[in-house]
Amino acid sequence: MMHNKSKAIQDLYPDELAHCYGCGKNNLDGYQLKTYLVGDETIAHFLPDEKFTALPGSVYGGLVASLLDCHGTGSAAAFVCVQENINLNEVETIPVRCVTASLKVDFKAPTPMGVELKLRGKLQSIEGRKIWVDMTLSADDTICATGEILAIKIKD
Numbered sequence: 001m002m003h004n005k006s007k008a009i010q011d012l013y014p015d016e017l018a019h020c021y022g023c024g025k026n027n028l029d030g031y032q033l034k035t036y037l038v039g040d041e042t043i044a045h046f047l048p049d050e051k052f053t054a055l056p057g058s059v060y061g062g063l064v065a066s067l068l069d070c071h072g073t074g075s076a077a078a079f080v081c082v083q084e085n086i087n088l089n090e091v092e093t094i095p096v097r098c099v100t101a102s103l104k105v106d107f108k109a110p111t112p113m114g115v116e117l118k119l120r121g122k123l124q125s126i127e128g129r130k131i132w133v134d135m136t137l138s139a140d141d142t143i144c145a146t147g148e149i150l151a152i153k154i155k156d
């Protein structure tokens with residue numbers, strides 16, 4: 001099956017809503033996480049700096065959680081766009097922004113330092129303004145954490 005890689009969802013947030021430390025394109029000190037819609041799932045990659053160490057050689061869990069947080073809200077916005085027939089390749093900004101109401105993280109294995117991490121998101125369900133997304137964070141082929149987010153679409 002062909003997968004059409006879209007623009008990063010965070011690059012489509014309007015400037016006034018793009019300052020998030022984890023994923024805002026306008027926050028030059030932040031992580032600037034980029035979430036892409038690929039087929040029916042979302043993907044992001046991140047290589048943590050050594051300063052995010054927990055025990056030597058492993059990544060601090062708060063960073064893992066914040067990557068899932070921002071990948072989750074970005075994924076939620078992307079899935080709303082799909083539902084609303086907004087083609088992410090044909091727009092400069094999107095009228096959809098989601099915030100985290102609830103985030104559950106399960107740490108399955110230590111997250112190694114020095115490896116590019118891969119985040120994946122799958123839509124669980126959408127109910128009105130509520131979007132649930134299931135996520136994994138992997139290093140190489142090992143799932144280090146799973147996450148479930150409830151994101152809320154901000155009112156216009």
Ligand SMILES: CCCCCCCCCCCCCCCC(=O)SCCNC(=O)CCNC(=O)[C@H](O)C(C)(C)COP(=O)(O)OP(=O)(O)OC[C@H]1O[C@@H](n2cnc3c(N)ncnc32)[C@H](O)[C@@H]1OP(=O)(O)O
Nearest residue numbers: 017020069070073097098099100101102128130150152154
């Ligand atoms: C930062 C915030 C400012 C927003 C202004 C816009 C600025 C845009 C900046 C973007 C920034 C991006 C950031 C990226 C990702 C973060 O990290 S976001 C930062 C962390 N999250 C927050 O600070 C959010 C704090 N919470 C809130 O602001 C409000 O509770 C929310 C989430 C916007 C919801 O409030 P609301 O829009 O008034 O909606 P409300 O009717 O209370 O809830 C909607 C539905 O969700 C359900 N619900 C709400 N919370 C929960 C929960 N925890 N568990 C289960 N169900 C829940 C409600 O029961 C309701 O269900 P229904 O009755 O419709 O069935």
